[in-house]
Amino acid sequence: MTIKLNDLVGSRIMMTDSTRKLTIKGETKAYKVAKIPLDLCHYNDQNGRIATHISEHISNGNTLNKSALEEYNGVLEDFIYKSNPTALDATKTNIDKFGQRVPGVVLNDGRIIDGNRRFTALRKLKRENGKDLYFEAVILNQEEGIEERDIKRLELNLQHAEEKPVDYDPIDNLVDVYRDLIENKLFSEIEYVENTNKKPSEVALMMKKADLMVQFLDYINAEGKYYIARDLALDGPLQEIVRILENQFKGIDVRTILSTSHGDKGEQAGYFRVRNALFTAIFSKRKLNETDDKGDLSRDIREMGKFIINASNREEFLDEFDDIVEEVYETFQDLDAVDVSSVREVGRELADVRKEAQKVIDKHIEDSRLVTAKIKPVELLNKAFDDLKRxxxxxxxxxxxxxxxxxxxxxxxxxxxxxxxxxxxxx
Known part of the structure; x- marks a missing residue:
């Protein structure tokens, strides 16, 4: 049975004297706030905050069935909590003491557009103290001409443009960007900038990281399994790789270089070779088990860029590293399915390969550092002489x-x- 919240106003749903200002279709106005029983609302399965958790759930052979609404809400509540337990507990404590201060936003069918954490806190409090609690929210009716694009624009505005930090896991945020701007083309870059209060350069970098994340998952035979990127904490390393690749291949964009319309096949081949070496370095150096040294993968990738990829020993390194890249790539491609556990299993299976990879990387970084140290006196003397000539x-x-x-x-x-x-x- 389809829920229509507006039909229940005056019976199960009561209107309050409160309002909340929202901007929809370019018009800002105050909308009345309703008190809605918790069982009439449900989580949004397109919520970017839990994108990687949902992808993991589906990849494991599970489904999300809204016809069993309480079971559906229970699954997504767990994901919301896992995305930021500390913040959720703080919200729950605050609501318990002072009540819900900031109204949420729901659609007429009960889908929550804003306020997932507040809704989760209320659900937990109701189970703990047994009281009847209500979710206070604006009800938006899609039948009044509000389209999915308007809803997503409102979500972006509420999450990004109200001068409050986005507490997504960075990879969940990249998944959201990939879906909205690259895969579904729901917004242009300029529209996304306008609706998130971000700089164009920030959005461009996020799109590049998002596309490179998808390329990495394809490299390890895990297409669409974004939760693996979250588990590997790839946001920082991906940012370093974007900078390395675009510095090495001047004028290219990681989002477009692999397209069929890219005319320079030699440049594409060179890009693949360097990119795959960096992807292999991620697999080789990233902590895959609790006993592994965590290290700082972003720093490791940055050093590879400085002392290998953008240094004179690049070709020598790539020649030596090619066999390692091929073995890692083919091992993943031979698997029927890849998930977090199989990534770790491959890590154990290729333990010797990973050690060899780290050995090769460390050797070439050290060699490059020695060369840099040797020429440093000449560079400094030249600089001093240039100053003297002035x-x-x-x-x-x-x-x-x-x-x-x-x-x-x-x-x-x-x-x-x-x-x-x-x-x-x-x-």
């Missing part, structure tokens, strides 16, 4: 006595330093 002899001749005395002190220090260099070089 001092004009005529200016030296016209110095007043006080300045001349200061100049002579420094001049003698320079002479002593040059003598030390000469003795070190036996000249």
């Amino acid at each position: 001092i004009e002899v005529e200016q030296v001749k016209r110095m007043d006595p006080s300045t001349e005395q200061e100049f002579l002190i420094v001049y003698e220090e320079v002479q002593r330093k040059l003598k030390e260099f000469g003795e070190a070089l036996n000249v």
